[in-house]
Amino acid sequence: MSNKDNNILSFGEIIDFLWRWKVPLAIVSFVTIVLASVFSGPSFITPKYKSTVVFYPATTNSISKALLPERGERAQDALEFGAEEEAEKALQILQSSKLRDKLVGHFDLMNHYNIDPKKDKYPYTLLEKKLDANIKVSRTRYLSIRIDVLDENPQMAANIATVMANLYDTIRSQINLERAIPALHIIEKAYEEKQAMIDGLHKQMQELGHEGVVNYEEQSKSIQEALIIAGGGALKGDSKMKTGQKVVDDLLERQSKLVEFGGMYLSIVEKIKLEEEKLSDIKAKLDRARVDVEETMTNQFRVSDATPAEKKSYPVRWLIVLISLLVAFISTSIVFAFVEKIKSKGVPTDSKPN
Numbered sequence: 001m002s003n004k005d006n007n008i009l010s011f012g013e014i015i016d017f018l019w020r021w022k023v024p025l026a027i028v029s030f031v032t033i034v035l036a037s038v039f040s041g042p043s044f045i046t047p048k049y050k051s052t053v054v055f056y057p058a059t060t061n062s063i064s065k066a067l068l069p070e071r072g073e074r075a076q077d078a079l080e081f082g083a084e085e086e087a088e089k090a091l092q093i094l095q096s097s098k099l100r101d102k103l104v105g106h107f108d109l110m111n112h113y114n115i116d117p118k119k120d121k122y123p124y125t126l127l128e129k130k131l132d133a134n135i136k137v138s139r140t141r142y143l144s145i146r147i148d149v150l151d152e153n154p155q156m157a158a159n160i161a162t163v164m165a166n167l168y169d170t171i172r173s174q175i176n177l178e179r180a181i182p183a184l185h186i187i188e189k190a191y192e193e194k195q196a197m198i199d200g201l202h203k204q205m206q207e208l209g210h211e212g213v214v215n216y217e218e219q220s221k222s223i224q225e226a227l228i229i230a231g232g233g234a235l236k237g238d239s240k241m242k243t244g245q246k247v248v249d250d251l252l253e254r255q256s257k258l259v260e261f262g263g264m265y266l267s268i269v270e271k272i273k274l275e276e277e278k279l280s281d282i283k284a285k286l287d288r289a290r291v292d293v294e295e296t297m298t299n300q301f302r303v304s305d306a307t308p309a310e311k312k313s314y315p316v317r318w319l320i321v322l323i324s325l326l327v328a329f330i331s332t333s334i335v336f337a338f339v340e341k342i343k344s345k346g347v348p349t350d351s352k353p354n
Contacts, residue, residue: 047312161306
């Protein structure tokens with residue numbers, strides 16, 4: 001007999017077996033359907049409602065880099081949706097203990113899930129299991145973030161999902177501030193030091209002014225011209241110029257002062273110019289750092305807001321009934337087959353059924 005004939009025969013035996021036991025199998029199936037329908041009802045399994053939030057994380061961490069980029073720096077797009085890297089970071093924040101602790105405290109989830117820290121042996125382990133069972137955070141195929149929350153109260157499920165999305169925004173902003181605030185203080189200190197240096201240079205300029213050096217280039221030019229005029233007047237026999245020898249001496253003395261302090265004056269002028277350019281760059285960084293600390297922008301683009309569900313999502317009664325029916329049917333069939341096998345072994349080979 002071929003394998004094909006064996007397969008047909010085996011299939012025929014199965015059909016014959018089911019037909020012989022059709023009544024018991026029908027009774028078991030009916031009882032299973034009734035029991036599964038009853039025990040999957042709200043009297044035995046509390047129904048849960050699901051609410052969902054979907055959002056895209058933003059790519060921008062620094063507001064100033066997006067809105068106030070430095071010269072030569074490529075500006076970030078503040079309206080750009082996050083890609084895979086941002087989605088992974090968002091998942092890490094949403095699954096962090098910091099966010100869960102805030103969520104538990106905000107909704108008093110210990111009490112909501114009927115967990116008594118004084119009576120239960122491992123209350124926080126129970127709480128973690130409840131959170132894992134009722135809250136699912138995942139990344140969609142389109143790189144958005146999906147938050148699914150199950151709860152016995154549909155409004156509570158919507159509230160938890162919404163607050164989770166809001167806490168993500170808050171915690172991400174706090175993480176950015178943890179670096180932005182110290183950075184601001186560093187830049188403020190650098191700005192103050194640079195300003196103090198420039199003030200010191202200006203003070204040195206004032207001291208040179210007391211020595212008669214106010215504007216080296218202009219003073220040097222004017223004194224030179226005055227000396228030429230005074231010298232020309234003396235050659236012409238101008239009595240007034242001859243009697244103004246004191247003026248010439250004064251001009252020579254002023255010229256001597258310029259020679260003595262001119263180099264220092266020019267050096268200080270160049271230093272002030274250079275340091276003021278540096279101060280301008282630091283001031284620009286200071287303005288951007290203040291923007292990062294004082295201004296806020298949302299870190300997400302909300303696609304779908306959570307709303308209270310009208311229909312329960314758990315349990316799926318038809319699925320429970322179907323699985324229970326299949327398990328009961330197969331198990332009962334195996335038992336009946338085993339019974340037939342035992343009976344067949346107990347009957348002599350030469351005996352025939354009546």
